[in-house]
Amino acid sequence: MSKQKKHSEGSQEKKGGKKAIAICIVVVILLAILLFLLLNKEPARNVVVNEDNVEEVIENREFVPPGSYEVTMNYNWNFASGTAASDNAYVKNAESNKNPVYFDVIRKDTDETIYKSPILTVGSHLNNITLDSDLPTGVYDCIVTYHLLDEKDESFDTVSLNLTINIGQ
DSSP states (O other): OHHHHHHHHHHHHHHHHHHHHHHHHHHHHHHHHHHHHHHTOOOOOSOEEOTTTHHHHHHHOOOOOTTOOOEEEOSEEEESSTTSOOSSOEEEEOTTOOSOEEEEEEETTTOOEEEEOOOBOTTOEEESOOOSSOOOSEEEEEEEEEEEEOTTSOEEEEEEEEEEEEEOO
């Protein structure tokens, strides 16, 4: 009886070992499929990042392009008038970035481009910005879109953020 018991236990151990191997294979296959799906997912485009969704955008971003960009700017620009230079607008192409950039400021309500920046090389910054459009007194919700440039100064990716412009406030 003891031989039969040992044989039965050995058979169960073999079955248990086979189950463990099968489970490992299934897990490896599932991980491979998941990795494939994550790596082949297209990056989100035209996502406007603001204070309310910045964490969600960072969490959901599966792809970081080689020309990723660290945004260094303030999000509320004040102007004494529509033709005056801003007393606080600041934009910098941080030293940690690898690409030159330029940016456009567009009014949300009219889609009018009210400012086009020059190209900012890595480490350079702009302040005392004067808008290209003479806006009347008011508060304007805008989008600032950064264009990352390649070695030929051609845009290959963008990042957009909310911006508030205060004229005469």
